[in-house]
Amino acid sequence: MIEMKQVQKHFGSLHVLKGVDLHVRPGEVVVIIGPSGSGKSTLLRTINYLEPIEKGEIWVDGTPVHQHKDLRQVRSKVGMVFQQFNLFPHLNALQNVVLAPTLVLKKSREEADEKGRALLTKVGLEQKAEAYPGQLSGGQQQRVAIARALAMDPKIMLFDEATSALDPELVGEVLAVMRQLASDGMTMVVVTHEMGFAREAADRVVFMDEGVIMEEGAPDDIFSNPQNPRTKQFLRRVLEK
Amino acid sequence: MNWHVVWESRSVLLGGALVTLELSALAIGLGTTLGLLVALIRTARVPVLSQIARVYIEIFRGSPLLMQLFFVFFGLPYLGFDVSKLAAAVWALTLYSGAYIAEIIRAGIEAVPKGQKEAAYSLGLSPYEAMRYVVLPQTLTVALPPLIGFYIGLIKDTSLATIIGYRELIRESQSIIDRTARPLEVFTAVALIYFVICYPLSLLVTRLERRVPAR
Numbered sequence A: 001m002i003e004m005k006q007v008q009k010h011f012g013s014l015h016v017l018k019g020v021d022l023h024v025r026p027g028e029v030v031v032i033i034g035p036s037g038s039g040k041s042t043l044l045r046t047i048n049y050l051e052p053i054e055k056g057e058i059w060v061d062g063t064p065v066h067q068h069k070d071l072r073q074v075r076s077k078v079g080m081v082f083q084q085f086n087l088f089p090h091l092n093a094l095q096n097v098v099l100a101p102t103l104v105l106k107k108s109r110e111e112a113d114e115k116g117r118a119l120l121t122k123v124g125l126e127q128k129a130e131a132y133p134g135q136l137s138g139g140q141q142q143r144v145a146i147a148r149a150l151a152m153d154p155k156i157m158l159f160d161e162a163t164s165a166l167d168p169e170l171v172g173e174v175l176a177v178m179r180q181l182a183s184d185g186m187t188m189v190v191v192t193h194e195m196g197f198a199r200e201a202a203d204r205v206v207f208m209d210e211g212v213i214m215e216e217g218a219p220d221d222i223f224s225n226p227q228n229p230r231t232k233q234f235l236r237r238v239l240e241k
Numbered sequence B: 001m002n003w004h005v006v007w008e009s010r011s012v013l014l015g016g017a018l019v020t021l022e023l024s025a026l027a028i029g030l031g032t033t034l035g036l037l038v039a040l041i042r043t044a045r046v047p048v049l050s051q052i053a054r055v056y057i058e059i060f061r062g063s064p065l066l067m068q069l070f071f072v073f074f075g076l077p078y079l080g081f082d083v084s085k086l087a088a089a090v091w092a093l094t095l096y097s098g099a100y101i102a103e104i105i106r107a108g109i110e111a112v113p114k115g116q117k118e119a120a121y122s123l124g125l126s127p128y129e130a131m132r133y134v135v136l137p138q139t140l141t142v143a144l145p146p147l148i149g150f151y152i153g154l155i156k157d158t159s160l161a162t163i164i165g166y167r168e169l170i171r172e173s174q175s176i177i178d179r180t181a182r183p184l185e186v187f188t189a190v191a192l193i194y195f196v197i198c199y200p201l202s203l204l205v206t207r208l209e210r211r212v213p214a215r
Ligand SMILES: Nc1ncnc2c1ncn2[C@@H]1O[C@H](COP(=O)(O)OP(=O)(O)O)[C@@H](O)[C@H]1O
Pocket: A011, A014, A016, A034, A035, A036, A037, A038, A039, A040, A041, A042, A043
C-alpha cells in the first residue's frame, strides 16, 4: 500500500531523512515512535507530498508520489490528521466534513451531507453537526477532523501526534475512534507518544531516531525485548513517566 | 449665518454628492478587484509578475495621490490616449487604492495559519480551491475592518479629483461659494454630507471588529 525506498530529505543543511525504507501492507497499522526532532512528522508528510523529497521513491497504492504526478488523486486517497486539528474555523462541523467530497469527488450536496452526518455519528458527534470548531472541545475537534478525512473514503490514514495537543482527559475519546478504525481494517500510519495505543493497536512498531529507522518489529518484541540500545534508552525514558 | 443659501443650492449639492458616491463606488470596486489580484500574485510568488506587483505597490504607496491624478490626467493624453475627467479620476483612484488594498489583503492571507492550507491540500483540494474556499474566507474576517477603514479614507480622497476639474462634491460647493460668498455655511453642509456617507461605514467597522471570531 505504501512503499518507501531510500527516502532522503534536507531542510537547508539539516539532514532530516537519511535514507528511510518503509513498507506498509494493506490493512496494516504501523506506529512510529521516537524522540522529538527525529523526523517522524516529516516522514509522514512526504507520503502525501506535503513535503517533497530529494532522493528515493515513494509509491502509494501504485502511484509514484516522488514523481509529483496525480497528486490530487493520491491526496484524496490518503487522509491526514494533524496535531493541531486544522479544522476550518469559518465552517461548521458538517461543512468541514463535506467540503472536499463536494469539490474533489464532485458529490452532490445531499449525498455528501448524508455521508457526512453518518461519519459524525460514527465519531460520536451527530449532535454537533452545526457547531463551529471554536465551540467544540479539543477532543471533539479532533474527532471532526478524523470524520473530515474519512469523508474522502481514503485507503490510508496518517495520524501525526493526533492526541498530543489534547488535555489528558480528552485523549481517550480520540484514541477510541482510532482503535475502532484500526479494527475496521483501515491502513494506518500513526505517529504517537501513546505507548499504550502502540502496544495494543499496532501490527508493527517502528522506532525512528536522527532521520533513520533504527528498529522495527511486532509491538511485543519492541516493547519487551528491544535490540537497539537507542530504542532501549528511549523506551526506558518514556515508560518511566 | 445664512442657511438659506445652502437650501437654495440643495440640488447642486446633492448632485455633487451623487457624483462623489459614484466615483467612490467605482474606485472601491475596481481598486478592490485590482488589489485582490495583486495580493494573490504576491502571495503565490509568481516569478516576474510578483516583482512587478511589488514595484507597482511601492510606486503607488510612495507618491501622493495628487501627483498620480496629475500623471494620469495629463500624462495619458500626452501618450495619445484620450481620457475624460471621470476616466482619469477613476484610473488614478483605482491604481492608488489597488496598491494599498493589495497589502491589506496580503497581510490577511498571511495571517491564516499554514496548517489550514496543508489540511486543504491533504484532502485533495487544488491550490485554487484551497485559496477560494479555505484561505480567503478567513482572510476576509481579518482584513475587512482595515479594508473598510481604507474605503472611508478613499471616499474622502475622491475630493482630490476636483483638482483636475472633475465636478464632484467639493468642486460643486466651490462654485456655490463663488456665487454666494458663504463658505462657512456651504462647507458645513459639505462636511455633513461626507459624514452621512462615511459614518455608516465606521459603524460597520466597529461591529465587525467586535465580531471577529476567536480561534
Ligand atoms: N519546515 C521546516 N523547515 C526547517 N526545518 C524543519 C521544518 N520542519 C521540520 N524541521 C526540522 O526537521 C527536524 C525533524 O522534524 P520533525 O519531522 O517535525 O520531527 P518529529 O516529528 O520527529 O519531532 C527537526 O529538527 C525540525 O526542527
